Amino acid sequence: MFTSSSHSSPQVQKIIIDPEYAGQRLDNFLFNKLKGVPKTRIYRIIRKGEVRINQGRVKPDYRLVSGDLLRIPPVRKSDNEAMSPVTTHPALSQKILNDILFEDDNILVLNKPSGVAVHGGSGVSLGVIEAVRQLRGPKGVYELVHRLDRETSGCLMIAKNRATLKVLHEQLRLQQIEKIYWTLVKGKWRSAGVVTAPLIKNQLSSGERIVKVSPDGQPARTEFRVLKMFSEASLMEAKPRTGRTHQIRVHAASVNHPIAGDDKYGDSLFNQSMRKKGLKRLFLHARQITLLLPDYKEPLVIIAPLEQSLEEGLAELSGG
Numbered sequence: 001m002f003t004s005s006s007h008s009s010p011q012v013q014k015i016i017i018d019p020e021y022a023g024q025r026l027d028n029f030l031f032n033k034l035k036g037v038p039k040t041r042i043y044r045i046i047r048k049g050e051v052r053i054n055q056g057r058v059k060p061d062y063r064l065v066s067g068d069l070l071r072i073p074p075v076r077k078s079d080n081e082a083m084s085p086v087t088t089h090p091a092l093s094q095k096i097l098n099d100i101l102f103e104d105d106n107i108l109v110l111n112k113p114s115g116v117a118v119h120g121g122s123g124v125s126l127g128v129i130e131a132v133r134q135l136r137g138p139k140g141v142y143e144l145v146h147r148l149d150r151e152t153s154g155c156l157m158i159a160k161n162r163a164t165l166k167v168l169h170e171q172l173r174l175q176q177i178e179k180i181y182w183t184l185v186k187g188k189w190r191s192a193g194v195v196t197a198p199l200i201k202n203q204l205s206s207g208e209r210i211v212k213v214s215p216d217g218q219p220a221r222t223e224f225r226v227l228k229m230f231s232e233a234s235l236m237e238a239k240p241r242t243g244r245t246h247q248i249r250v251h252a253a254s255v256n257h258p259i260a261g262d263d264k265y266g267d268s269l270f271n272q273s274m275r276k277k278g279l280k281r282l283f284l285h286a287r288q289i290t291l292l293l294p295d296y297k298e299p300l301v302i303i304a305p306l307e308q309s310l311e312e313g314l315a316e317l318s319g320g
Contacts, residue, residue: 154286
């Protein structure tokens with residue numbers, strides 16, 4: 001990657017994109033390149049057209065191409081707007097170290113805890129990926145392969161090099177990576193095993209994202225299977241065959257089986273009942289992921305155990 005810049009004060013940078021960065025989103029590339037600069041500022045310079053690719057304006061989700069000429073305007077790490085520095089968080093860092101499910105030279109898979117964002121932003125100063133980068137230092141390349149909602153726990157894949165990131169993104173696009181979730185839903189499941197309601201994403205005036213079933217929405221498919229039934233709930237296996245925002249949560253609610261602890265799409269009375277059983281969080285857990293890495297002849301199956309609070313809640317439902 002060639003960069004034309006030689007002064008200590010901020011200067012225009014012109015970068016020719018190397019093949020290893022091909023396919024990466026522009027905003028993610030800039031987050032790494034401009035460490036310490038608030039994300040709001042990065043999005044602002046993209047929106048204003050100050051960031052250019054091959055002399056043209058681009059959007060944050062533009063995928064870089066090998067040989068692209070990227071222009072980055074002078075950017076200071078501190079100006080009149082409040083900084084959002086990444087600060088150390090020893091408890092989170094230790095939690096991540098304790099929850100590594102699998103690691104080799106190319107990929108790191110964590111059992112992400114509920115209540116922790118996968119990345120900083122939107123009022124969150126530190127997420128999983130920032131904590132991993134702090135733990136491992138500046139030399140490695142650590143990028144999220146996919147995302148989990150903040151309240152969802154379980155298998156989270158992080159690539160350790162650009163080549164692996166590209167391979168796994170392609171496998172996700174071709175639906176070659178199987179993800180299995182465990183979720184507890186309201187009532188005894190009597191619905192069909194497959195939900196295919198199309199989903200549309202809206203943003204409220206408050207900035208909150210909300211997803212609804214709509215004939216104008218994007219195709220979505222989730223396969224459900226009953227694992228165990230209780231008197232007022234069902235433990236389900238859910239396989240999302242598409243990757244829409246909040247897909248499992250909205251699909252479950254659309255067939256009158258909202259997920260326990262879901263404050264956005266759930267049932268308040270059911271949630272209250274589950275809290276009395278000790279279930280005080282969203283019961284959605286990325287239980288298992290199956291993928292084929294280049295260095296392995298057989299598919300790799302990684303399983304994330306349920307956290308203790310979910311295990312104890314299920315025991316309460318079982319009456320023991």
